[in-house]
Amino acid sequence: MxxxxxxxxxxxxxxxxxxxxxxxxxxxxxxxxxxxxxxxxxxxxxxxxxxxxxxxxxxxxxxxxxxxxxxxxxxxxxxxxxxxxxxxxxxxxxxxxxxxxxxxxxxxxxxxxxxxxxxxxxxxxxxxxxxxxxxxxxxxxxxxxxxxxxxxxxxxxxxxxxxxxxxxxxxxxxxxxxxxxxxxxxxxxxxxxxxxxxxxxFPEESVFTLYFSKTIVWKWQAIVLVPLAFLVGGLFGILFLKIEMITDELARKLNHPILAALIAGLCIGVFALWSPYFLFSGEHQLFPFSKEAIQFPLFNLVLLGIGKATLTNICFSFGWRGGKIFPAIFSSTAIGFAVVQLFPYTPELIVGVVVATSLTMILNQPYVSAALLLLLFPLQVFPAILISCLSIKKFKDHIMKID
CATH class of the missing domain: 1.10.3080.10 (Clc chloride channel)
Structure with missing residues (x-):
């Protein structure tokens, strides 16, 4: 060439x-x-x-x-x-x-x-x-x-x-x-x-990054928990895609563009009353959220992750069309911090593996997923992120062959 x-x-x-x-x-x-x-x-x-x-x-x-x-x-x-x-x-x-x-x-x-x-x-x-x-x-x-x-x-x-x-x-x-x-x-x-x-x-108050402590504290428990983080991320990626299928089917049955758009708009308003983190792509909210996430109750983090994924797919299926990559990263991050709530060991690694496997499951592009996460997480955990992206892709392809 x-x-x-x-x-x-x-x-x-x-x-x-x-x-x-x-x-x-x-x-x-x-x-x-x-x-x-x-x-x-x-x-x-x-x-x-x-x-x-x-x-x-x-x-x-x-x-x-x-x-x-x-x-x-x-x-x-x-x-x-x-x-x-x-x-x-x-x-x-x-x-x-x-x-x-x-x-x-x-x-x-x-x-x-x-x-x-x-x-x-x-x-x-x-x-x-x-x-x-x-x-x-x-x-x-x-x-x-x-x-x-x-x-x-x-x-x-x-x-x-x-x-x-x-x-x-x-x-x-x-x-x-x-x-x-x-x-x-x-x-x-x-x-x-x-x-x-x-x-x-036009400087921004918050950039697209995550907040972690300046020094990574490596814990052997975190290494042991990597398979669990891998599994949770993969399952959440599957859930994100299942929600997408459900909202697409609901929109097809409704078959009324203005009514569908109004329903999605109502959902945006209701979710916004619950938490401003549900709004927008999540690009500028990711840094302040990651600073507060460790203080969130476990149940709230799970609801935020699933709720963000649900609202994203409702918006898209019901006519509010746009990209899903930013929201997928944000919602996966919320689920990653939920795992950290249960097992508070080396959060950079645990959250990184959860987001990597989830995002690859959603995008089906391991190298792009890893590249998007390169500067979002500390460089020390990038090898784990890349391995997770490649592994979940191979696992997904294997399961699809069996089906």
């Missing part, structure tokens, strides 16, 4: 554009969230405000679903459309993706921005390919590079794009795989430069 100098340049420019675009999009969404959920309640005291916000958002989401269609499109849909048509439609589509995503995210859906960003990115790359006269193969490479860069930028995970390269199986030689990895790395580097440059202009 050979890459021309011009294609490498296109990849670097694309990475920079993706990083800047993702940062600007997230900055806008965070501003709107702050306005709806913080500024307005400070100015006016309104009883049951979260429920009113959820219902109003439900009306808007329902109108988007009925008037515009199923927007924003997801990463899976973006890649599927490209494989079927050799392109991602961008005429009149980018604006619809943008509008639908902003509404979903600002009104509190337990979903992330990666779905909308991948749809916008796919349309932009198709536009670039049309104007630069790129071949179909090069357009596909740019699309996968762009999605890998976008994941690396919004998750602050430098190896997320390289993880995508490891997931691919259509490059049999080591030489081709190394070239692919180098190209992903170069694109990711420029993407992170663009993303972090914009973010420095």
């Amino acid at each position: 050979r890459f021309s100098t011009s294609f490498v340049m296109y990849s670097c420019v694309l990475g920079l554009i993706v990083g800047v675009g993702a940062a600007l999009f997230l900055t806008l969404v965070n501003f709107l969230i702050e306005f709806v959920w913080v500024s307005i309640p400070h100015m006016v005291s309104i009883p049951f405000y979260p429920i009113l916000v959820g219902l109003f958002g439900g009306v808007l989401v329902g109108l988007v679903q009925t008037k515009l269609g199923n927007y924003p499109i997801t990463m899976h849909e973006t890649l599927s459309e490209f494989k079927q048509k050799g392109r991602v439609t961008y005429q009149d589509q980018i604006g619809k993706n943008f509008l639908a995503a902003v509404i979903v995210l600002m009104f509190g859906a337990s979903l992330g921005p990666e779905a909308a960003l991948s749809g916008i990115l796919g349309g932009m790359i198709t536009w670039m390919g049309d104007h630069l006269k790129l071949t179909l193969k090069n357009k596909e490479r740019l699309l996968k590079l762009g999605i890998g860069t976008m994941l690396a930028a919004i998750f602050r995970a430098p190896l997320a794009g390289i993880g995508e390269a490891f997931e691919e199986h259509n490059y049999p030689t080591i030489d081709n795989r190394l070239k692919r990895i180098l190209l992903y790395g170069l694109s990711t580097l420029f993407g992170l430069i663009g993303f972090l440059s914009v973010k420095r202009l």
